[in-house]
Amino acid sequence: MQNIISKGKNLKEAINIGLNLMDVSKKEVDIEVIQQEKNGFIGIGRKEAIVKISLNQKSSTSKSDEAKVMNHVTHTSEEIVEILPIDKDGEHSTDVEGLSDERNSSFFQSGDSQLEGKAWVNNNKIYVKDSPFHYPTVQIDKGVKLYKNGMEVQEKSTVISQNDQLDIKLDESSEKETSWQVSLVENGLKAILKVDPGFIVNHRIKDVDPDKHIDLVIEESREVHNSLEYEDVLKKLQDFRVIYGIQHNEIVQAINAVEPGEFVVAKGRSAHPGNHGWLDLKVDVNSMNGLVEDESGNVDFRETKFIPNVEKGQVIGIIYPPKPGIPGVTVTNEPLPAKQTYPLKIASGRGVIEVGDKLVATESGRPFIEQRGHLVKATILEKLIHEGDVNLSSGNIRFIGDVEIIGQVEENMTVDAGGDIFVHKSVSEADLTSSKAMVVKGNVINSELNAGKNNLLIAELGHLLGIMNKQLDKMIVFIQQLSQSPAFKSNDFSITGLQPLIMILLEKRFQNFIPYAKQYQEVVEKGENHLEEKEWVQIAVSLKQIFINLSTQVTTIDQLRNLSQKMKELSELSETPVEPDSYMAVAQAVNSRLYCSGDINVIGKGCLNTKIHSGGQLKVSGMVRGGEIYGKLGVSINEVGSNSGTKTIVSVPSDQKIHITQAFEGTLLRIGNKTHLINDKKNHLKAYLNQENELKLESL
Amino acid sequence: MLKYTTVEKNDFLLVSLEGDLDIEGTEVVNEELIPELVHYHSINISLEKVPFVDSSGMGLLISLVNTLKEQNVKITISDVQDDVFEVFELIQLPEILGEEVFI
Structure with missing residues (x-):
């Protein structure tokens, strides 16, 4: 290469780049300034410095002579300035010397011209071939460190040249050890071995084909190294005293595992459940x-x-x-x-x-x-068949068995049955209670119907007992805790019992207890005839004595414990479902109240301004206009609300759905504690709560 | 056995209780202390020398404070020993009597 035109930010850079590329010293060249650099104003009008560098004839013929001269002048920067008057900055000749690199220049000579101005990566090494017109650039990715002439490159990308001493350093290859753990689960029914096999991570630079711009990217390779030994597992099992049901093939699988996993290395025999009577x-x-x-x-x-x-x-x-x-x-x-x-x-x-x-x-x-x-x-x-109507001449009917009424039930009459009630005609302004099922073939007007009263009562009382039981347990713990306080004297317990303390506790700390106890009393008093187990009544008496009347009778902590135990048993009993549950079926209802612990079916035209509470599924084949209806196991209605926007409330618990074939405005849907008011007519509606606890409407 | 001493300053009466505030103090509080205190406008009861309480004793204290409040007597309780106050806090006595009573 005889001459070269080189550009740079200033003359010094232009010359340096040129010399670099030609791989010669300043001594060996003639330099001609083609254009001085201009800085311009804040970058406007900036011009690069351009120089033409040509090998001077003498130096190319007798290079060795020149070398001598060069050695002679090496350390006098002033002379260089004289030789190169354009180099205003006083360039050090040592820099120029350092540029000659045997390896790179020989590569340069043997290189293909297609590679010019390109860089490539092969086997973790970076190679560059220069071109007078283009410098290859390199992007340095995370985890790669590029050293240019011994200095780490801080920027994300840089320009490289054949004359740079380029070294790549990578993060050390890392190793993770095999981790494993044995644990006994399910009350010792199984021994589980968790294995996370270790591995070695090797880093290398991805090979890159020659290009003007290359990326230095790390390639990570993992080599699984599971160091778990059979004996290790056996020893660990011995430590746990595992002797029954060791699964040897599972252990073998575990020590050969390449992926993290769980292995059942020992299996006991699970208990076989018996049958209740x-x-x-x-x-x-x-x-x-x-x-x-x-x-x-x-x-x-x-x-x-x-x-x-x-x-x-x-x-x-x-x-x-x-x-x-x-x-x-x-x-x-x-x-x-x-x-x-x-x-x-x-x-x-x-x-x-x-x-x-x-x-x-x-x-x-x-x-x-x-x-x-x-x-x-x-x-x-037994079954009582009442021929004719129930009215003032027949009197109220109370019977422990089933009651069948061929006629109708008239104003202000009461029918109370220990079994089912079957009414052939209508019921108006009457009160019907059955412990089991109830069927009314006619209309129900201004009446109150209760089916499965016993079950409803038990559910209600059981709920109250559950709440009170929790509080009572807390109270017992609290009294024990208080007795241990250093400044508390408990000797008056033997004289007055716990009464004075209970009185103080009910004042503030357990102030919610009394309302529940009173509510329980009321429910028991009202439904006493329907409660077949007398324990419910006994608890009411105890609650009254200890908490409400605060009688002078001495109360001990053991009495409280007994009471709590009884409450717990009854509360649990109330949660077990009864079989068979009661049901209710009526033709249509107006201004009435229907309660049933099981399913309710309204078969005829539907119900108007009626309150319905079903402990099971509620199904209305006709329409529901006004009132409030509830189905504990879901509600399905043919038509609800009206064109005039009568307010109708349909509710179910949070885990149930409401199905409506035709819903008019004014219908309020309530699912759990979420509500939705229907503003315009909707057909084939399905409402439920989704997993985010939002009320969802699906309209077909 | 519970005893008490009083120091009078104008309308203000300082009562110092001494001994365990328990069931045995029922008579002293109900028949002597309360009738005497209702004549004052402002009363402070010091429990500095009360090392132990029982539930009856706390019941007495509640009825004492409530009776006096009904008579529009301003009443405060002071110098409660730490262990005793712990018991008071357990049964939420400050909430029952009003936080402002304890100083």
Whole structure:
């Protein structure tokens, strides 16, 4: 290369770049300034410095002579300035000297002309080939360190040249050790080995083909190295005293694992659950479930007439004792007890006796079996058929069995049945209560209907007891805590009992307790006739004595504990569902209140301004206009609200859905504690809460 | 056995209780202390020398404060020992009597 035109920010840079590229010293060249640099004003009008550098003939012919001269003048910068008068900055000749690099220049000579001005990466090394017109640039990615002439490049990208001494440094290859852990889970039924195999991470620079701009990118390769040994696992299992059910093939899989995983390295035998005592019924006990629509939507009122019957002396059912479960074994060879099984508790009522393991009817009538948890109630219900209407001349009807009324129930009359109630005609301004099912074929006007009263009561009382029980437990803990305070004297407990303390506690700390206790009293007093288990009433008496009347009777902490225990049992009992639950079916209802612990079915035209509470599913085949309806297990209605925008409230708990075929404005949907008011007519509506607890409407 | 001393300053009466505030103090508080205190406008009860309390004693204190408040007597309780105050706080006595009573 005889001459070169070089550009730079200033003359010095232009010359340096030129010399660099030609791989010669200043001594060996003639330099001609083509254009002086101009800085301009804040960058406007800036011009680069341009120089033409040509090899002077003498130096190219006798390079060795020149070298001598060069050595001679090496350290006198002034002379260089003289030789190169354009170099105003006083360039050090040592810099010029350092530019000659045998490796790079030989590569340059042997290089392909296509590579000019390009850089490439091969086997973790970076190569550059210069061109007079272009400098390759390189982008440095995270984790890569590029050293140019011994200095780390701080910028993200830089210009490189063949004459630079380029070194790449990478993050050290890192190693992660295998981690593993043995744990016993499910009460010792299983031993789990968690393995996270170790690995070595190697870094290298990705090879790059020659290009004007290249990226230095790290390539990471992982080499899995699972160092877990069979003996390690066995030893750990020994430490845990695992001796039963060791799974050797799982251990082998674990030590060969390349991915993190869990292995069941020992398995015990789980306990086999037994059966609770149960009753095998030998007779049909369920009456038909009310008025049911057939496929074409018709209702056959005759179908409800089917009522099961038993004769005197007939065996109703056989009681089977509980079957205990088989205990299991843990991996440490300890027995794993099976869940305890309970025998049935039979409460045989009227007309039923227990003979050995059999339940036998002593009277004819409808067998009635109700089961709640382990408690089974069996009675034979008689049936009262009332021919004609219930009015002042017939008097109120109260009967422990089923009641069938052929006529209607008139104003201000009461019908109270221990079994089912079946009314053939209408009910107006009356009060009907049944412990079981209720069917009214006619209209229900201005009346109050309760079906499954017993269950409703128990649900309500159970709820109250649950709340009070929690508070009482806290109170007991609190009294114990207080007794341990250094400045507290508990010797008056023996004289006055806990009364003075309870009085203070009810004042503030447990101030919510009294309202609940009073509410409980009221509910019990109202429904006393329907409560078959007397424990509910006993608790009411205790609550009254201890908390409400604050009698002078001495109360001890043991009494509180007993009370709490009883409350807990009853509260749990109230949560177990009864079987069979009651149901209610009416044709249509106006200005009435319908309560049922089970399903409610309104079959006729629907209901107007009626309050409905169903402990099961609520289904209305007609319309609902005004009032408030609730279905604990969901609501489905054909038509709700009206064109005039009558306010109608439809509610279900948070986990249930509302289905409406046609909804008019003024309908308020309430799901859990979220509400939605319907403003315009909607068809085929489905409302529910989604997982984010938002009320969702789906309209088809 | 609970005892008390009083120091009178104009309309203000300083009462110092001494001994355990317990069931045995019922008579002293109900029959002597309360009838005497209702004649004053402003009263402070010092519990500095009361090392122990029981539930009856706290009941007495509540009825004492409430009776006097009904008579529009301004009443405060001071110098409660730490252990005793701990018991008071457990049963939320300050909330029952009003926070301003304890100084």
